[in-house]
Amino acid sequence: MFNIELKDVGKSYGDNEVLRGIDLSIEQGSFTAIVGRSGCGKSTLLRIIAKLEEVSKGTLLFTGEETKEPKIRIMFQDDRLLPWKNNLNNIALGSVNQMLAKESLEKVGLIDKQSDWPDQLSGGQKQRIALARALASNPDILLFDEPLGALDALTRMEMQKLIEGLWEQQQFTSLLVTHDVTEAVHLADRVIVIDKGVIQLDEEIDLPRPRVRNEKFTYYEKKILNQILGG
Amino acid sequence: MGDKLNRNTGWYNNRFFPWVLPIVFVVLWQVLGQYNIITSTLLPTPLEVVQAAIRLFNTEELQEHVFISTQRALIGFFIGGIIGFVLGLFNGTILFSEKLTDTTIQMVRTIPHLALIPLVILWFGIGESAKVFLVAVGVMFPIYINTFNGIKNVDRKLIEMGSVYGLSRWRLFTNIILPGSLPSILVGIRYALGVMWMSLIVAETIGADSGIGFMATSAREFMQMDIVVLTIVLYAILGKLSDVIAKLFEQRLLKWNAAFNKK
Secondary structure, X not given: OOEEEEEEEEEEEOOEXXXXXXXXXXXXXXXXXXXXXXXXXXXXXXXXXXXXXXXXXXXXXXEOOOOOOOOEEEEOOOOOOOOOXXXXXXXXXXXXXXXXXXXXXXXXXXXXXXXXXXXXXXXXXXXXXXXXXXXXXXXXXXXXXXXXXXXXXXXXXXHHHHHHHHHHHHOOEEEEEEOOHXXXXXXXXXXXXXXXXXXXXXXXXXXXXXXXXXXXXXXXXXXXXXXXXXX | OHHHHHOOOOOOOOOOHHHHHHHHHHHHHHHHHHOOOOOOOOOOOHHHHHHHHHHHHHOOHHHHHHHHHXXXXXXXXXXXXXXXXXXXXXXXXXXXXXXXXXXXXXXXXXXXXXXXXXXXXXXXXXXXXXXXXXXXXXXXHHHHHHHHHHHHOOOHHHHHHHHHOOOOHHHHHHHHHHHHHHHHHHHHHHHHHHHHHHHHHHHHHHOOOOOHHHHHHHHHHOOOHHHHHHHHHHHHHHHHHHHHHHHHHHHHHOOOOXXXXXX
8 A cells, every 4th residue: 555745746848837836645545636727737746646747846755565666547537448449358458367357347337348349338338447447457546537527417426426435445545636526525535626736725524425415515515616716 | 310321211222223333334335346336356245255254264374364463462562561561660659760761761652663663674674573573662652651640640548548557568559559550551451452453464564474464465466355355354353352351351350440340
């Protein structure tokens, strides 16, 4: 298991400073959400943790008892399934063997679609296959880059439930980037608001699971939303 | 919605209707020839062409010449195809190689390869290697360009996904880059098959002592019009046949692609 430690992390593209002075430590097995307007730098932060981008300044560390590199997987906004592989083989891409791939496919409830092509599925089903692919390798850290943004409201709720359930089961460290505050409050233990490249708010969400929309829920929702809109 | 657009119920929408025009054409040709409206010294009738085919088939000349021509075409195709494919592969994946050779290849490509014939005759004479060389040069460029473009156009997002999922360079290539560029490579192969026959026809007509082109030139000298027309028909059949085979390959290899999926 790993903690993620960011110290004074900054990222610039030429003169354009996207992130600056990010100090953040994310505990292993936790569920953290990063919210903000589009272009606030939240996706860049995720890509830095995924090592798809280099930091311009500061350090990124994975700390823990183990000395090996953490296994990091991403669920992207688009499914990024390979259209030339059937669903099972798409999942097997992220897995060591077919057994684990099948198990993973069962967890997302699409075992009967194993030999179909991804293009024969709906958008929500494709994202479930993408989730199964990410889980098949038993990741230490799972990064979600607005994976539900393109789905309809009902499918999104279903997916949130599925993600929450699987996270409770497998206890991987989750980091969700989203612009949907309700989604963030629904899923995360901790919500971080980023605006103009800086952390503006770091809020613990102290609500029992499974979460319902009660007064406390709306309190958090309002607080975060005000920070985004007012800040 | 696509289904609705495709499901046209007109009486003409069946497998046989596209063949009406060719059949009418052949029948008309036969009738015009038979009643001497067209003299058979100018253009033999279809029946005469078929008779010529049977005659040459019985003396086994037909099989021999078709075999030799096909052999030349395939050898040239494989040599040129492999060179084009490997160059496309390198230039599509290694920037150094692209910067070094792509501009040069694009320049050479603009030369019509049949313009090399005088040079090729001087280099190789009119032997086998001259014909194979011409076919190989003709086939090389379409396969190069389509392999190169195919690789360049593979969705970068899928490659990024592959690297996040920890695929090695080799697995990235076999699982993502190659299958992603396959549709384009197959288009290149189909196009190259056309170029292959065309190059061979020209090469065999210029100088050969066997093959379909030789059949045509020697028949011309003896005014055997039926054989001349037969050779043209043979080229058409071989060309169509190779296209059908390529299409079958396409349907098999690209069955994941909705455009080829006949389900």
